[in-house]
Amino acid sequence: MFKFHKEGAKIILITCAVVVAIVLLTDSLIPNFWVLKTIQIISLVFLILVLQFFRNPKRYTQINENQIIAPVDGKVVVIEEVYESEYFKDKRLMVSIFMSPINVHVTRYAMNGIIKFSKYHPGKYLVAWHPKASEENERTTVVIENTTFGEILYRQIAGALARRIVNYAKEGMQVIQGEDAGFIKFGSRVDLYLPLGTEINVKLNQKAVGGITVIATKS
Structure with a gap:
């Protein structure tokens, strides 16, 4: 239902x-x-x-402090080590999930924790898979912290059709894994930035289900 x-x-x-x-x-x-x-x-x-x-x-998330779950529905299009320049300013493991217009576009919190950072950036509307989309498109950057993973960052990125990102995360909020974190209207992408050494549980081109699919576990 x-x-x-x-x-x-x-x-x-x-x-x-x-x-x-x-x-x-x-x-x-x-x-x-x-x-x-x-x-x-x-x-x-x-x-x-x-x-x-x-x-x-309705998604029934099995809350697990040792797991990071998919924040959105879509296809895993990138798994690589990258330099995150906005908040961490160091290398992180990035997992990108691309949402087509037919996917569910609800964003869900990938883990339990406290919101440490939340910022909206106006920008362009390049296609969501464009290499520069994560730095030049309309986007939001959110950082969650807990004792298991430390800080993780997720970035909602608008696509060519998207014209509004909704982000419910506010600094200082206590959030629960799997709960509604926002919405991206009409085509988009979400990037997860995880600590180096995190065990990745998905593969390229794998279908992810928001609130259900385990993206990573604490090694």
């Missing part, structure tokens, strides 16, 4: 109103049967796409 995310409420209501108006108005304004039905079907398909994009399925 799933419900719709609160961030989609306004868009869903507007889309429903527009589709209903189109169906009612075209019925009386367009005499050609096939043109009428084509317009109405396209409108209904668009409504279905909006509804599926803002779906928010």
Whole structure:
């Protein structure tokens, strides 16, 4: 079962109103049967796409202090050691998950802990897999700390279609693994930056399920 995310409420209501108006108005304004039905079907398909994009399925996270879980649904596209220049200013293990428009776009906290840093950056809208997207696109950077992993960083990155990132993390908050951390609208990516030596449990091109898939464990 799933419900719709609160961030989609306004868009869903507007889309429903527009589709209903189109169906009612075209019925009386367009005499050609096939043109009428084509317009109405396209409108209904668009409504279905909006509804599926803002779906928010219930996920039952098995909270585990020794695990980092996937913050989002999508495909693992990068696993590599990189230099993180904004907060840590040193080398970290980066795991990137790419979300297509058909994926669930809810962001979930990857582990229990306290929010140490949370910052929004306006920016460009390069395609989410572009190498410069993590530094030049609209994005948020959030750091969570706990006693098991120390500090980990995740970065919500807007894609070519995304125009708004929602981030609920505030500095000083105590957060729970698997709980709702935000939303990215219409195509995006999330990067996780983990301490060197962390055991990675996923592989490239693997499908990740937010709140469920174990990304890494404490070695």
